Amino acid sequence: MMLKVTQRLVNPTDIADSAIDAILALTADERTRSRHCFETSDGQAIYVQLPRGTVLQDGDVLQTEMGDRAVRIVAKPEPVMTVTADHPLNLLRAAYHLGNRHVALEVTETYLRLQPDPVLRSMLEHLTVQVIDEVQPFNPEHGAYRHAHPPSSPSSARHSHPHPHSHAHTHSSSHSHGH
Numbered sequence: 436m437m438l439k440v441t442q443r444l445v446n447p448t449d450i451a452d453s454a455i456d457a458i459l460a461l462t463a464d465e466r467t468r469s470r471h472c473f474e475t476s477d478g479q480a481i482y483v484q485l486p487r488g489t490v491l492q493d494g495d496v497l498q499t500e501m502g503d504r505a506v507r508i509v510a511k512p513e514p515v516m517t518v519t520a521d522h523p524l525n526l527l528r529a530a531y532h533l534g535n536r537h538v539a540l541e542v543t544e545t546y547l548r549l550q551p552d553p554v555l556r557s558m559l560e561h562l563t564v565q566v567i568d569e570v571q572p573f574n575p576e577h578g579a580y581r582h583a584h585p586p587s588s589p590s591s592a593r594h595s596h597p598h599p600h601s602h603a604h605t606h607s608s609s610h611s612h613g614h
Contacts, residue, residue: 437472437480440497440506443489447496447507455496456504457481460511463539463550463573466491481506493574510572516556517571518547520564529564539575548573 438457444450457475465473469489472482483497491497493510520526530547533540538555541548549555551568559566 437482438504438506439482439484439499440504441484441500442498442502443485443491444496444498444505447494450496450505452507454505455507457506458509459497459506460509461491462511462513463575465511466508490577493572510574512570512572514551515541515548515569515571515573516551516559516566517569518549518559518564518566519545525563529559529562532558532562541573541575549575 457477457479459473459475459481461473465471467490468483469485469487470483472480474480485491485497491508493508495508497506497508498504518526518529520529526545526547530540530542533547533549533555536555538549538552548571550573556566
């Protein structure tokens with residue numbers, strides 16, 4: 436029998452591990468699918484039906500419509516490139532250049548993590564950072580215009596909106612960039 440989960444708990448830590456019916460390990464890409472059938476490692480089918488645009492996080496808890504069954508989401512290890520640097524400024528530069536390319540990026544104080552890409556690897560290696568291939572959970576940032584969880588107050592809801600990736604750039608007349 437397929438388990439259908441339709442809501443995300445606001446405070447996933449409020450539910451005891453003993454109340455969790457299943458653990459669903461998903462990659463970063465899979466955690467962006469708001470309507471999809473998945474299978475747990477032990478073969479249980481779970482249909483996720485959440486509001487479009489929902490992005491799940493490691494540790495989230497989903498429940499059935501009746502609230503009688505619960506599924507914990509965990510970040511599934513996947514191939515990634517982990518970027519480290521001998522100096523924090525070099526890591527900041529790498530984050531800046533990756534951000535300019537709108538790359539899904541996990542940002543921490545000591546490393547950056549992204550999906551494998553030979554072109555980005557080459558760019559990074561020219562920035563005096565270390566790049567290693569690993570299989571690790573990947574938890575990319577969501578960006579300033581996307582909320583991983585529902586807004587906490589009505590005022591923040593007014594300012595929450597999806598943001599397209601095409602940006603109109605305006606430059607003063609003293610700069611000529613060919614735009």
